[in-house]
Amino acid sequence: MALLFLPGLARVAVCGGTHGNELSGVYVVQEMERQRKEKGECAWPIPVKTVLANPRAVKECRRYIDQDMNRCFNIATLSSPITDSSPYEVRRAQELNKLLGPKGSTDAIDLICDLHNTTANMGLTLIHYTTSDWVTLHICKYLQTKITKVPVRVLVLDIPISDAYSLESVSKHGFSIEVGPQPHGVVRADIYSIMKEAVDLTIDWIHKFNSGMVFEGGDVEAFEFIKSVDYPRDPETRSLTAAIHPQLQDRDFCLLKRGDPLFLSFSGETVKYEEEEPLHPYFINESAYYEKEIAFHLGKKMTLTIPSVQVQKD
Amino acid sequence: MALLFLPGLARVAVCGGTHGNELSGVYVVQEMERQRKEKGECAWPIPVKTVLANPRAVKECRRYIDQDMNRCFNIATLSSPITDSSPYEVRRAQELNKLLGPKGSTDAIDLICDLHNTTANMGLTLIHYTTSDWVTLHICKYLQTKITKVPVRVLVLDIPISDAYSLESVSKHGFSIEVGPQPHGVVRADIYSIMKEAVDLTIDWIHKFNSGMVFEGGDVEAFEFIKSVDYPRDPETRSLTAAIHPQLQDRDFCLLKRGDPLFLSFSGETVKYEEEEPLHPYFINESAYYEKEIAFHLGKKMTLTIPSVQVQKD
Incomplete structure (x- = not known):
């Protein structure tokens, strides 16, 4: 496979507290500043630049003050x-865009790693926007190889970058890290x-890459977002x-097949998965998604083939 | 052992949503109303009267609007x-006192069962105020006997009833039910x-008691609150x-002995339990207690001996 030469990553930021009650990211940033x-x-x-992205929400230990910043x-x-x-x-999003962007410009920072937690049992999940950002996918592959304590999954949202709504979309490369299960407002x-x-x-990867190390290409297993599923709701009161069925709860990224239980009603009836196509559920029972009317997302597994890369010489 | 004759329990209330983001109680009340x-x-x-105790907080899915109602x-x-x-x-507390009390008066409702969740791994925990409320302790004993899926513990707060600050203290008998672990804003x-x-x-117990069934006395194992322990904090920023040490996390009601790990600092140092007296920690890493500066409570095990009881005839 051909070796691709890519620019080095001179400017890098680690951000936490984009959602003010997702405390692992807040304390990782605090520890780096210490x-x-x-x-x-x-x-x-x-x-490495460190950024507490939504300081007011962190102070109040809430996801946000007025609206979800990671959609801005x-x-x-x-x-x-x-x-x-x-x-x-x-x-605050416009301030951060001045500090780390401007988004889509040559002045934008090279890479943002934005830290999040979820109440879902998602282990370590790396989320980003394209199937062809080789730097980001190489970092994902590196984490999949090196981290063995928990499953490491890669999620791809296939959204044009101008519509991409989350903080890391301001940088040239970048991804968000979701780690769970952890209740919001708690650090475990x-x-x-x-x-x-x-x-x-x-x-570590960025340092090795900048120093000239060759990273071999290969296959990266990833999940592609397909659609969201809401909870059964009272049509009047909403x-x-x-609730999520006990057989689905905590089983993020399992393969959901026709007839598998999805929900258990508060009076005891089971609602089943009725679709023909087996898909992989994730963000199962994420607390912040109740108001977005999302019980879980469904995704499809795919394999991305990435080229070998090395930093380009000046 | 002598048989004690006690008044029947004609007026009973089940309350949920005293903390608006503790969702199991909210949905149990909703299901009872359905x-x-x-x-x-x-x-x-x-x-059975059903009460959604803090409807504004439930609507906003927050613990409270202005202050913790379960301290009012x-x-x-x-x-x-x-x-x-x-x-x-x-x-709202004064409204509820009119509806269910007035506290301390003969008009007060006979029993309140107030429903709560915790992010701590506390199984089913029954909390109340005295070591001599035989009705409440008999219900606790009944639940300890009948429920086998999770541990059922009894917690006694030794506080004079006039200072008792939680909703169930408005009724003649009563207790709060804590079930966890469940993230706030989530129903599992x-x-x-x-x-x-x-x-x-x-x-079921109240119905049997009111119908004249004799409930045999005996021993009830309970925990008595001793004191609270805060997290290590930065003296300036607070x-x-x-965080709670991984060896303590999720081990509510274990026996903590001198030298056992309590906390793991964000830079990797372990803080140990230094006291001579072994005690039982509970409410370990409860999200709502961060602002109260409580990492966990410590309690002491005790055995309460309760008499046989039967409803008194008119």
Whole structure:
């Protein structure tokens, strides 16, 4: 396979607290800032910017103040005029776009790694936007190889970058890290340490890549988003009438086949999966998705073939 | 052992949503209200009042709007004058006291069962205020005997009833049910079904008691609150510098001995339990207790001896 030469990654950011109650990311950023205070810039082999993305929401330990900030980084919202009544998260997203972007420009930072938690049993999941960002996919492959304590999955959202709405879409490369299960408003040492390991390995990969190491290509297993499924609800009140079925709960990324149980109603009836095509559910019973009317997403497994890469010489 | 004759329990309430994001209780109350619509008052063998205690917090899926309502049922707060600036939860607590109390009076409802969830791995925990409320302790004993899927523990807070601050203290008897682990803002079918079973068995006991059945006395194992322990924090920012140690996480009600690990700092150091007296930790890593500066409570095991009881004849 041909060797692809790519630009080095000189400017890198690790962001946490984009959702203020997802605490592993908040404490990973806090710990990195403590390390910087202690050791200066040689805390890591490359310079790393650390960002607490939504400080007001972190302070109040809420997902957001006015609206979900991780849906504000599409071009339309980033270029909307700011008025006195603009939501806090729209203002802050535009600030972050100035700091780390501007999105889509040559000035944009090379890579953002944005840290998230989920109440779903998703192990370590790496989410990004394209099937052809070789740098990001090589980092995913590296984490899949190096991390053995929990399953490491790659999720691809096939959205044009101008519509891509999450923080890491501001950078040239980048991905978000989801680690779970962890209740929002809680930090668990086991979940924190998986996230910290993923961040350390990402920095490690970038350092090796920048230093000239060749990374062999190959296959990366990934999941592609297909659609979302909502809870059964009362048609009038919109209140849930069922919970995720105990046989589906905590089984993110299993293969869902026709007839498998999806929901158990509060009065005891089972709702089954009725579709012909077997698919993989994930973000099962994520607390923040109740208001978005999402019980879980469904995805399809795919294999991405990525080329060998090396940093290009000046 | 002598047989004690006690008044029947004619008026009973099941309350949920005292904390608006503890969803099992919200959905148990909703399901009971659906059953009442379907079957009328014969849905249960005794009349049961159902109450959604903090409807505004439930709607916003938050613990509370202005302040923790389950700390508002002490006599001082219940009798404080209401002004335009009174917190929502103080107003609502006084409303509930009119509906279910008044606390300490002969008019007060006979029993409140108040439904809660915790992010801690506490199985089914029954919490109440005295070591001599035989009705409540008999119900606890009954649940300990009948429920086998999860551990059933009894917690006693030794607080004078006038200072007792939680909703069930408004009734003559009563207890709160804590079921976990469940993230706040999430309903899990397994946790919901444990809570529903506990409520159904409570109603079952009251019906049998009111019908004249003799309940044999005996020993009830319980835990008594001793003190609370906070997380290690940065002295300036008050931010956490450590999480619950992985060897303590999810081990609620284990016996903690000198030298056992308590916390793991974000930079990797272990903090150990240094006290001589072995005690039992519970509410370990409860999300709502971060702001109360509580990492866990410590309790002492005790055995309560309760007399045989029967309803007194008119």
